[in-house]
Amino acid sequence: MQFSSANNKILFLICFSVLGCSPRKRKEAIIPVEQNIQLDKSILDISVVAKGLNVPWEITWGPDDKIWMTEQHGEISKIDPKTGEKKRILEIKEVWKDRTTGLLGMAIHPNTREYPYVFVDYTIKDNKKIFSKLVRYTIQQDTLINPKTLLVIPGNTGHNGSRLAISPNGKLLWATGDAANYKNAQNDESLNGKILRLNIDGTVPENNPVEGSYVWAKGFRNMQGLVFSKRGFLYTSEHGDALEDEVNLIVKGGNYGWPNIEGIHDTEEEKKYAEKYNTIEPLLSWTPTIAPAGMTHYGSNNIPEWENSLLLTTLKARSxxxxKLNNDGTKILSENIFLENEYGRLRSVCVSPNGDIYVSTSNKDWNPYSKPVEFDDRILKISKASKITSEKVSKGKLASENNSIDNIDQLYSIYCGSCHKDDGSGVQGSFPALKGSPIVLGNKGDLIKVFLKGKKTENKPEQMPAFKFLNDEEGAAILTYIRKNWGNNAEPIQASEIKKLR
Known part of the structure; x- marks a missing residue:
């Protein structure tokens, strides 16, 4: 900018000095607070940083103080947390997206000055075969260059796992799913259903449990969260089948039991297997399942009530x-639930250096509970506040069992709603509608057998799990609910009828 005189220039500088302005400073967007959370002492603001996204599968804090994000269809972008501005930095054209496949996990090396690397995991399809591909990119200003393929393993339309993390000593950890073949998890010749540990050039570290093998731990179904704590402990979140979603503390060479053990070692068969193979129990498991997704460790004292906690997003539980961890990081002491059913399915979470928390929604994915709202998908910001500024204030709640047959609507929603939907409409091509279903309205014995034993559809990873773990009264309540709702008008099912067919 040119000035006509020295006096004009002085007046200009005084103006900006006094008013606190700067001719070079871009005006930041004012992001409104949608609601507050009241903790024991702290008050939190909840605001929407970005909206109109397309399944932001991974979000992580970048070295440039931006939120780095993968979107499932194949784009990597940055979100400015102050303005919500989105800037695409890479489109990966070979990404193949269907159901739960696509561009998934991402990790940025914590020391980008020496190692300017970004690692991503995505799905490809080659001659009708599906693969999960692990690739390293080099950061160059606002783009990623020099893709280097580190590893390619078999994939499927589901159960690909796909979270990535960098260890404190600079190794790359990759959580893989069993690729919808449960035998892979215990098969030492397969890299599916494992946690893999690599050098950042893709080679096998010398101190892995088995010489020449990438496998760090085994016995997993479909991990959706992977994070190191400040103390260097590695934690995972994992989808169970019809029961026993899990959070695990990972140890070198550990066996976590799937498919022979689900969750806690509480059946005679599981106890025998655990004793024989020295399997490790989860820190926490959930039945009914909650579909745990992305997870991070909160090591900041900015929100003191949450310090030294695992922050876990959930899809099915939408919360x-x-x-809260103990001081040693070896036990979970409590579980508190926030944002339940407020923003839909929650997929990923990250923390900024100053302790702000960012959460991404996943309402445009293949299996939403309902139609996405106008602003989906979104990134939410949770930050410390000095006072309550919103009319909407919540306190969260302690986790508790609420699956009694006295609350049949919720019992159905917990066990059946995530697949068949709360209105019984199902998902075309994946989960059949219960409304007007010939199986639901037909012979009661046939329906009970499917309920107790499950049902698998050929060439599809999604299958009807067995619900034999429910007691006869619970089973009768759910099946009667299905046969009496959404225009269905069939006879109720009695607990005695289920008992006869077990």
Whole structure:
């Protein structure tokens, strides 16, 4: 900018000095607070930083103080947390997206000055075969260059796992799913259903449990969260089948039991297997399942009530869980639930250096509970506040069992709603509608057998799990609910009828 005289220039500088302005400073957007959370002492603001996204599968804090994000269809972008501005930095054209496949996990090396690397995991399809591909990119200003393929393993339309993390000593950890073949998890010749540990050039570290093998731990179904704590402990979140979603503390060479053990070692068969193979129990498991997704460790004292907790997003339960750890990091002491059913399915979570928390929604994915709202998908910001400024204030709640047959609507929603939907409409091509279903309205014995034993559809990873773990009264309540709702008008099912067919 040119000035006509020295006096004009002085007046200009005084103006900006006094008013606190700067001709070079861009005006930041004012992001309104949608609601407050009242903790024991702290007050939190909840605001929407970005909206109109397309399944932001991974979000992580970048070295440039931006939120780095993968979107499932194949784009990597940055979100400015102050303005919500989105800037695409890479489109990966070979990404193949269907159901739960696509561009998934991402990790940025914590020392980008020496190692300017970003690692991503995505799905490809080659000659009708599906693969999960692990690739390293080099950061160059606002783009990523020099893709280097580190590893390619078999994939499927589901159960690909796909979270990535960098260890404190600079190794790359990759959580893989069993690729919808449960035998892979215990098969030492397969890299599916494992946690893999690599050098950042893709080679096998010398101190892995088995020489020449990438496998760090085994016995997993479908991990959706992977994070190191400040103390260097590695934690995972994992989808169970019809029961026993899990959070695990990972140890070198550990066996976590799937498919022979689900969750806690509480059946005679599981106890025998655990004793024989020295399997490790989860820190926490959930039945009914909650579909745990992305997870991070909160090591900041900015929100003191949450310090030293695992922050866990959930899809089916549509909530943020705060899992308080003991000082050693070896036990979960409590579980508190926030944002339940407020923003839909929650997929990923990250923390900024100053202790702000960012959460991404996942309402445009293949299996939403309902139609996405106008602003989906979104990134939410949770930050410390000095006072309550919103009319909407919540306190969260302690996790508790609420699956009694006295609350049959919720019992159905917990066990059946995530697949068949709360209105019984199902998902075309994946989960059949219960409304008007010939199986639901037909012979009661046939329906009970499917309920107790499950049902698998050929060439599909999604299958009807067995619900034999429910007692006869619970089973009868659910099946009667299904046969009496959404225009269905069939006879109720009695607990005695289920008992006969077990």
């Amino acid at each position: 943020l869980r705060v899992l």
